Amino acid sequence: MVVAMIGIGHIGGSLAIALRENGFAGEVIGVDRQPETLNKALRRRLIDRTLPLDEAVAAADLVVLATPVDGMLELLPKVLDRVEQQVVMDVGSTKEQLLRVVKDHPRRARFVATHPMAGRENSGVEAAVADLFTGKFTVLCDVEASDADAVSVVERLYGSIPMQIVYLDGRAHDLHTAYVSHISHISSFALALTVLAKETDEDRIFELASSGFDSTVRLAKSSPDMWVPIFRQNRDFVLDVLDEHINTLALFRSYLIKSNFDGIRELIEKANRIRTVLRGAPQNTAESQKPL
Amino acid sequence: MVVAMIGIGHIGGSLAIALRENGFAGEVIGVDRQPETLNKALRRRLIDRTLPLDEAVAAADLVVLATPVDGMLELLPKVLDRVEQQVVMDVGSTKEQLLRVVKDHPRRARFVATHPMAGRENSGVEAAVADLFTGKFTVLCDVEASDADAVSVVERLYGSIPMQIVYLDGRAHDLHTAYVSHISHISSFALALTVLAKETDEDRIFELASSGFDSTVRLAKSSPDMWVPIFRQNRDFVLDVLDEHINTLALFRSYLIKSNFDGIRELIEKANRIRTVLRGAPQNTAESQKPL
Numbered sequence: 266m267v268v269a270m271i272g273i274g275h276i277g278g279s280l281a282i283a284l285r286e287n288g289f290a291g292e293v294i295g296v297d298r299q300p301e302t303l304n305k306a307l308r309r310r311l312i313d314r315t316l317p318l319d320e321a322v323a324a325a326d327l328v329v330l331a332t333p334v335d336g337m338l339e340l341l342p343k344v345l346d347r348v349e350q351q352v353v354m355d356v357g358s359t360k361e362q363l364l365r366v367v368k369d370h371p372r373r374a375r376f377v378a379t380h381p382m383a384g385r386e387n388s389g390v391e392a393a394v395a396d397l398f399t400g401k402f403t404v405l406c407d408v409e410a411s412d413a414d415a416v417s418v419v420e421r422l423y424g425s426i427p428m429q430i431v432y433l434d435g436r437a438h439d440l441h442t443a444y445v446s447h448i449s450h451i452s453s454f455a456l457a458l459t460v461l462a463k464e465t466d467e468d469r470i471f472e473l474a475s476s477g478f479d480s481t482v483r484l485a486k487s488s489p490d491m492w493v494p495i496f497r498q499n500r501d502f503v504l505d506v507l508d509e510h511i512n513t514l515a516l517f518r519s520y521l522i523k524s525n526f527d528g529i530r531e532l533i534e535k536a537n538r539i540r541t542v543l544r545g546a547p548q549n550t551a552e553s554q555k556p557l
Numbered sequence: 558m559v560v561a562m563i564g565i566g567h568i569g570g571s572l573a574i575a576l577r578e579n580g581f582a583g584e585v586i587g588v589d590r591q592p593e594t595l596n597k598a599l600r601r602r603l604i605d606r607t608l609p610l611d612e613a614v615a616a617a618d619l620v621v622l623a624t625p626v627d628g629m630l631e632l633l634p635k636v637l638d639r640v641e642q643q644v645v646m647d648v649g650s651t652k653e654q655l656l657r658v659v660k661d662h663p664r665r666a667r668f669v670a671t672h673p674m675a676g677r678e679n680s681g682v683e684a685a686v687a688d689l690f691t692g693k694f695t696v697l698c699d700v701e702a703s704d705a706d707a708v709s710v711v712e713r714l715y716g717s718i719p720m721q722i723v724y725l726d727g728r729a730h731d732l733h734t735a736y737v738s739h740i741s742h743i744s745s746f747a748l749a750l751t752v753l754a755k756e757t758d759e760d761r762i763f764e765l766a767s768s769g770f771d772s773t774v775r776l777a778k779s780s781p782d783m784w785v786p787i788f789r790q791n792r793d794f795v796l797d798v799l800d801e802h803i804n805t806l807a808l809f810r811s812y813l814i815k816s817n818f819d820g821i822r823e824l825i826e827k828a829n830r831i832r833t834v835l836r837g838a839p840q841n842t843a844e845s846q847k848p849l
Contacts, residue, residue, distance in 0.1 A: 429764075441758070454825055461827070476676060504813050539777050
């Protein structure tokens, strides 16, 4: 199968490697606005060749959109205008607006909306890695609006990696990702800003970071080019969960002010339940233990 | 050198393995309130033998306190009462109160206050690992109040792992750890609570967690037995940085409400500076990129 990858960044590049390595893609045609990105992708053999967008769409069996989500709102209708029997899919982090934009497009049924739930804080073609998606979950949205053969191609693609598939409608996707993914990024950006504001000694931050700070601010390294469009498209759900998050922090604050450490213990015990939800090792309650 | 390890949890157990493996400790005597912990530590060969506290102190060249920080306030004076030429050190996460408690103790100079900046969210003897500390930073506090030979023993101990040593006074230590370590834990606990409150579908949390949530809530698995005493002892500095954190999140909220996405871009760009402070790879600005 010939795959046209539109946008050769961390996600598009990683997907290109995975699909070439496992044989799902016989050929990957790369498309990107940045010539330097295409050169790097060719040198690293992430893609087999490059073509202008129109020619890539015409030559492909499957077109994958892997640009930031603001660009997709213009790109997807343009690609669908040029599609006959090709399958088109996206791998973006927001869905509701994108689905609305192509709702009445005559080729809508050739499109399958997807969101592979993986990624690291690094961005760009240099950050592409072969095993980014292995064993993770991917979301397919509103599949009833897509042709059965198109959905089947996309399911085989994710099965080849392999990723586990979850089916959601676009609105539910955006709500759940606001709650589980997008708020984590805001929390991390804010934590980095807080520490940069309060801790004027940068050497101290570096020295003390291994005590937990490094993992909570990992996401704060993420690029505004991708995250501003996500927050714009998912503003309402993100605001909803952000309000709840600020209220929870205010509760910690109020307990600290009152030196209500029993209250703080209760909050921590409730938070610990995340361990079982994430299906990690059971919480250990040995008394002789030392914090992070 | 004979080392008495008081408290065989994640930190005490990990330190015991490291010091036995690198030869710094010829023998490790384990002390713990929980007989089951001592049995596990013996079976895993983290320690060579066990003794009651008094006998362990008498038999040791170096006594290491690795219990939660509330227990240390009582334990350290009791241990110093029994010390002649032995060296005593702690590995706790807060320092100011502990240093105050032994300020006028006749054997104060045999004590060296330390805080190795490493740890994972898992707790207890089962979570002990040999390489926990390798290459990380450790803090030594108020060394001018300790005998030079005692400081030298502790410096050789950390050098044997090896860890890099930073010297701070107790108050500065507590301030910096509040800013870099303790706030990360509150942020993570609060994020876990927020998502557990808003996202009623636990399967969804599990499925979508690899999109960043898992790394920001890792610390939310941490035990209240260790963290409540830390927040109690470092309440004022923690409140100070928590106020700033809530204000930063309120700024994100206000920009979202006003749809001021240029403002959000500025915040993210500022937050990205954490990448250079943590001395990771330089931020990549390729346009074709995809979020976490």
